[in-house]
Amino acid sequence: MNNNIYDTVIIGSGPAGLTAAIYNIRADMKTIVLAGNQPGGQLMMTTTVDNWPGYANGTGGVKLMMEMQAQVTNLGGEIRQGNVKSVRALEPKSFSVTLEDGTELQTKAVIVATGAKAKWLGIEKENELIGKGVSGCATCDGMFFRDKVVAVVGGGDTACEDADFLTKFATKVYLIHRRDSLRASVVEQKRVLNNPKIEMVWNSEVVEINSTVESQKSESLKDIKIKNNKTNEESILTVDGLFMAIGHNPATEFVAEMVERDEEGHVVTGKNQEYGTMTSYEGIFAAGDCTTMNKNYKQAIAAAGDGCKAALDAEKWIKIER
Numbered sequence: 001m002n003n004n005i006y007d008t009v010i011i012g013s014g015p016a017g018l019t020a021a022i023y024n025i026r027a028d029m030k031t032i033v034l035a036g037n038q039p040g041g042q043l044m045m046t047t048t049v050d051n052w053p054g055y056a057n058g059t060g061g062v063k064l065m066m067e068m069q070a071q072v073t074n075l076g077g078e079i080r081q082g083n084v085k086s087v088r089a090l091e092p093k094s095f096s097v098t099l100e101d102g103t104e105l106q107t108k109a110v111i112v113a114t115g116a117k118a119k120w121l122g123i124e125k126e127n128e129l130i131g132k133g134v135s136g137c138a139t140c141d142g143m144f145f146r147d148k149v150v151a152v153v154g155g156g157d158t159a160c161e162d163a164d165f166l167t168k169f170a171t172k173v174y175l176i177h178r179r180d181s182l183r184a185s186v187v188e189q190k191r192v193l194n195n196p197k198i199e200m201v202w203n204s205e206v207v208e209i210n211s212t213v214e215s216q217k218s219e220s221l222k223d224i225k226i227k228n229n230k231t232n233e234e235s236i237l238t239v240d241g242l243f244m245a246i247g248h249n250p251a252t253e254f255v256a257e258m259v260e261r262d263e264e265g266h267v268v269t270g271k272n273q274e275y276g277t278m279t280s281y282e283g284i285f286a287a288g289d290c291t292t293m294n295k296n297y298k299q300a301i302a303a304a305g306d307g308c309k310a311a312l313d314a315e316k317w318i319k320i321e322r
């Protein structure tokens with residue numbers, strides 16, 4: 001028996017990957033987590049997490065993910081830095097996972113938990129103001145904008161849902177779209193266009209994000225400059241919050257040849273009757289934001305739940321003789 005063969009190689013170290021690891025390690029499976037370029041995943045970018053159950057007053061994103069990583073290592077699990085370049089099938093129940101540094105690992109099953117990053121505009125100040133007024137997640141941050149004025153960028157279903165959701169808290173929501181009609185479903189369009197708190201800003205793009213400059217510590221979003229792409233006219237919108245809803249990029253390119261993905265790149269799960277997290281390739285499981293099953297949720301607790309399911313699916317599948 002080759003002791004270097006893993007039972008599961010888990011690709012990704014966000015809530016989905018680390019939860020999967022906790023379950024597989026506790027099932028006495030030889031498990032490794034490959035952490036990628038962002039150990040701990042997307043929650044490492046946020047200060048406060050208010051919706052992770054068990055913390056009466058919320059907790060810090062970094063603290064939560066550091067605790068989760070420590071839980072994995074305290075249970076005897078292995079976490080290794082580095083990005084996965086490819087996954088290859090060697091024979092039934094045997095895969096080779098290659099990292100960008102050339103390291104090859106052999107495993108019986110693979111769990112892909114590589115997340116999906118929100119698309120950003122890529123303009124100055126955007127990155128440094130994440131968590132200080134700029135957000136990629138209305139569900140996560142909406143509550144912090146009670147009685148404030150916010151803007152949402154996008155024109156699809158998510159942008160409309162986010163704009164509508166934000167009217168629960170904000171006094172006014174601008175929905176900025178670069179075209180003159182929405183791409184969202186008719187139902188979503190109607191909801192937005194009939195909501196008196198939402199003002200459409202058509203044919204427009206955000207070209208500048210400005211912050212208060214009192215001190216770097218208390219820096220926060222002050223206003224945005226928008227440009228009408230028909231008239232080239234520029235104007236300033238004073239907003240407290242700016243929410244991007246222009247899509248996500250699932251980090252799944254490295255399995256593109258192996259498994260079915262949707263048009264955005266989410267790995268298709270949920271089709272197998274017996275194993276909910278199995279992909280189109282037997283033995284490759286997927287969990288969290290990178291999957292079609294979770295693409296409409298994109299929340300840490302949902303990703304963690306999915307990680308638990310993937311771990312249990314992989315455990316059961318490895319045991320079964322075929």
Ligand SMILES: Cc1cc2nc3c(=O)[nH]c(=O)nc-3n(C[C@H](O)[C@H](O)[C@H](O)COP(=O)(O)OP(=O)(O)OC[C@H]3O[C@@H](n4cnc5c(N)ncnc54)[C@H](O)[C@@H]3O)c2cc1C
Nearest residue numbers: 012013014015016036038041042084114115288289298300
């Ligand atoms: C600023 C911000 C604030 C948020 N706030 C909240 C909140 O308050 N509450 C909430 O529930 N959700 C929040 N979210 C959403 C939440 O972070 C995600 O839903 C959750 O992290 C998804 O978990 P995941 O494990 O699927 O993926 P991720 O957390 O995205 O983790 C993906 C992992 O995969 C790794 N990876 C990627 N590619 C590779 C590769 N090729 N090889 C190896 N590893 C790879 C990355 O390094 C990372 O470790 C927030 C997101 C952001 C960006």
